[in-house]
Amino acid sequence: MARVRPGRITVTWCLLAVGEPRVVAIALALRLADEDVTAFHRKGDDNLTAAYQCRASTGSSRWSQHAYGRAIDINPFQNPYRKDTREGRVVLPAYATAYLDRSLVRPGMIVEGDVAVDAFDAIGWGWGGRWNTLKDWQHFSASGN
Ligand SMILES: [Zn+2]
Numbered sequence: 001m002a003r004v005r006p007g008r009i010t011v012t013w014c015l016l017a018v019g020e021p022r023v024v025a026i027a028l029a030l031r032l033a034d035e036d037v038t039a040f041h042r043k044g045d046d047n048l049t050a051a052y053q054c055r056a057s058t059g060s061s062r063w064s065q066h067a068y069g070r071a072i073d074i075n076p077f078q079n080p081y082r083k084d085t086r087e088g089r090v091v092l093p094a095y096a097t098a099y100l101d102r103s104l105v106r107p108g109m110i111v112e113g114d115v116a117v118d119a120f121d122a123i124g125w126g127w128g129g130r131w132n133t134l135k136d137w138q139h140f141s142a143s144g145n
Pocket residue numbers: 066071072073138139140
């Protein structure tokens with residue numbers, strides 16, 4: 001685990017209108033200096049379980065459910081994002097292609113009927129592993145998006 005040194009944190013505010021006109025969610029993100037982020041990614045596999053991220057959806061200009069704090073990505077390396085396009089296949093993290101074969105279940109993988117899927121089903125959250133147009137096996141969200 002990398003240590004964050006004092007004075008090396010940038011604070012970014014995200015103001016997001018949520019649902020009803022009067023409700024505004026204020027979320028706070030901590031942006032680490034590039035070298036600190038590199039330290040977090042030391043393994044080079046982008047395998048960081050994360051929930052809140054102030055960002056757009058992958059391949060979109062719309063806010064991600066992560067920007068509202070209503071989604072979580074679990075073990076991204078073992079549960080990558082996969083989208084097939086005319087230009088080719090997008091896999092994120094890029095080096096996680098070995099985990100596209102979901103029939104060979106290995107530690108950290110999320111599969112139908114396991115404890116992670118059952119737990120999120122129990123609270124009504126959707127799983128990206130069930131999407132038809134693309135697969136995002138790491139992703140669970142309150143909206144199902
Ligand atoms: Zn996600």
